[in-house]
Amino acid sequence: MTTSHRNKDLIQGVLDAMMKAITQLCEDKGLQYTWMRYLPRAGTHHWDPFWQTLVDGIKERLLEQPVVRTRGRRVLRYIRKVKVVPKTCCDQHGNPLFRDLNPEIYISDSYNGEDIDILKHFGLSTLSIEDIVMTVRQDLAQSAASRLQSPTTDDDWHTRVAKLLLLPWERGWDDKQAELRGLALIPLQDGSWANAADGDLLYGTIGAIRIPAGLGFRLVPTALASNRTRRVLFDELGVRQADCNMVRARILSQQGRAYRSDSSREFLKFLYLTHETRSDDEPLVSLCIIDRAHGPRLPAQQDVYLRDNHSYGAESLLGAASMPLFDAFFIHPIYLKNPPSPPSTASPTWTEWLHDYVGVRRHVRLLSRDGAALSRECKHIAENQGGKLLGFLKHVWPVEGPIVANNATIREELRGLLVPCTKGTSEKLSRCYMPLEELQRVRERFAEDEIVNFIDLRGPNESKDNTDANLLSEWAFLTNVLGVTFQNDVCFGTDLLDAFLGWALPTLTSQGASKLLDLYQYIESLCMGAAKPNATRDVVR
Numbered sequence: 064m065t066t067s068h069r070n071k072d073l074i075q076g077v078l079d080a081m082m083k084a085i086t087q088l089c090e091d092k093g094l095q096y097t098w099m100r101y102l103p104r105a106g107t108h109h110w111d112p113f114w115q116t117l118v119d120g121i122k123e124r125l126l127e128q129p130v131v132r133t134r135g136r137r138v139l140r141y142i143r144k145v146k147v148v149p150k151t152c153c154d155q156h157g158n159p160l161f162r163d164l165n166p167e168i169y170i171s172d173s174y175n176g177e178d179i180d181i182l183k184h185f186g187l188s189t190l191s192i193e194d195i196v197m198t199v200r201q202d203l204a205q206s207a208a209s210r211l212q213s214p215t216t217d218d219d220w221h222t223r224v225a226k227l228l229l230l231p232w233e234r235g236w237d238d239k240q241a242e243l244r245g246l247a248l249i250p251l252q253d254g255s256w257a258n259a260a261d262g263d264l265l266y267g268t269i270g271a272i273r274i275p276a277g278l279g280f281r282l283v284p285t286a287l288a289s290n291r292t293r294r295v296l297f298d299e300l301g302v303r304q305a306d307c308n309m310v311r312a313r314i315l316s317q318q319g320r321a322y323r324s325d326s327s328r329e330f331l332k333f334l335y336l337t338h339e340t341r342s343d344d345e346p347l348v349s350l351c352i353i354d355r356a357h358g359p360r361l362p363a364q365q366d367v368y369l370r371d372n373h374s375y376g377a378e379s380l381l382g383a384a385s386m387p388l389f390d391a392f393f394i395h396p397i398y399l400k401n402p403p404s405p406p407s408t409a410s411p412t413w414t415e416w417l418h419d420y421v422g423v424r425r426h427v428r429l430l431s432r433d434g435a436a437l438s439r440e441c442k443h444i445a446e447n448q449g450g451k452l453l454g455f456l457k458h459v460w461p462v463e464g465p466i467v468a469n470n471a472t473i474r475e476e477l478r479g480l481l482v483p484c485t486k487g488t489s490e491k492l493s494r495c496y497m498p499l500e501e502l503q504r505v506r507e508r509f510a511e512d513e514i515v516n517f518i519d520l521r522g523p524n525e526s527k528d529n530t531d532a533n534l535l536s537e538w539a540f541l542t543n544v545l546g547v548t549f550q551n552d553v554c555f556g557t558d559l560l561d562a563f564l565g566w567a568l569p570t571l572t573s574q575g576a577s578k579l580l581d582l583y584q585y586i587e588s589l590c591m592g593a594a595k596p597n598a599t600r601d602v603v604r
Contacts, residue, residue: 078120089130089139096173099181104339125185135169145170147189151227155219161198161210168194192230192239204249212256218290225296232299244300252282269307272336275329280312286561308342310378315348324395325354336406350421354392362422367392367424369414375458377427380444380451394423429463437476447478449489453482454522460540468544478545484527486513497542497549499531505551506559514562518547588600
């Protein structure tokens with residue numbers, strides 16, 4: 064008789080009454096979160112077929128009306144539209160990692176665990192990977208309000224999200240892997256966020272060396288990747304470690320383009336720190352550097368100088384204050400601010416590398432670029448800072464002196480330059496003498512005034528040891544290469560005679576005549592001491 068129309072109507076009546084009661088209980092302040100405890104359900108009793116019809120009917124009818132409240136606005140929704148938020152989807156405070164969707168799907172946190180387990184028998188389910196991805200998409204769409212992209216979100220939250228988003232790789236869900244690669248989940252150094260589907264993504268450092276910005280790479284801050292779980296997610300999304308030679312090649316391809324001094328410094332810094340790892344087939348490229356007027360310069364084509372405090376450095380000789388009419392270029396100060404440390408004990412220093420490999424000059428040129436003549440800088444110094452010319456020559460001689468020694472034309476050009484003399488005049492170098500004590504004593508013997516062209520070697524940074532031996536050692540290039548006279552010989556005697564006659568004859572006194580006679584006798588003694596006395600006398604006559 065359980066299948067009679069009367070009994071079927073009875074089951075339907077009971078079912079209608081129960082659903083009406085559940086609806087009322089859902090509005091009751093005290094019972095709205097506990098009413099499911101009173102539901103009959105399969106597995107809790109051996110229901111006969113008659114009452115099993117009622118149990119099955121309740122389950123079907125619960126799916127047809129909103130009976131479960133959501134977490135946020137506490138609205139009633141259909142049981143299959145609401146989802147349980149597992150602990151893996153919550154932060155350290157127990158709150159969902161991402162905001163709820165609209166309409167809301169998170170079940171209210173007012174239900175206890177046992178009651179949620181009951182509702183699962185009636186169609187309640189847990190957040191699926193599809194639901195999770197939708198909450199991530201919603202978060203990213205909120206831009207400034209995005210929790211994922213907020214700079215204030217803590218590391219623990221990012222770790223939990225990374226674990227959650229790694230599920231598609233752990234479970235082999237290829238479609239979800241591809242979907243996540245299309246989302247802007249990856250932070251870049253410039254503050255933007257990127258997806259892996261739009262092109263290569265690189266970690267921002269190679270070892271401890273930072274890859275410069277401005278090269279067209281999408282760089283992920285390495286500090287963020289220090290979170291191991293997050294690093295695994297980035298790896299799965301497609302972020303990879305940059306190849307050193309690839310970055311070097313990109314920097315070298317950028318040379319010659321206009322860019323800022325800070326970018327240029329970072330480019331060169333990377334090249335410096337990776338110099339020892341460069342490949343053998345790396346092309347030779349003229350590196351660009353920015354001058355202090357923010358102009359791009361190629362040291363391979365035009366001189367650019369390091370700045371220093373040396374008395375004969377480029378700043379002193381060619382700087383704006385010293386040579387306002389000379390157009391000299393100096394590297395921007397940013398290059399020398401907090402210079403990088405050498406990458407190894409065998410590496411050159413930063414300034415050495417700038418000189419050796421970039422071509423920035425430490426010394427003012429003595430010779431032209433082709434080495435065939437004096438540089439215009441040298442000539443300009445001779446004309447405008449003659450007092451520093453000899454010190455300049457001494458300063459640069461170790462670098463360019465060997466070339467001069469083998470070029471007679473250049474030697475004669477240098478000998479023709481005017482240099483300061485101790486008597487206060489400027490004379491051609493070829494007509495000057497070393498200011499040795501022996502020669503000065505001879506001059507003092509015949510004339511009280513400075514009448515001989517003794518070159519003035521006094522200057523900044525010069526040795527205080529003025530002994531003849533020290534002068535001949537420190538200024539050896541003047542005597543050995545440029546032919547400046549330093550010997551007390553017949554040539555010196557005749558030059559002294561010419562100077563004496565020009566100085567004393569106009570007002571020659573008896574005392575002067577006596578010194579003149581004495582000078583002739585002195586020259587005769589020099590002739591007698593020569594290897595060929597008669598031939599030497601003929602030259603003097």
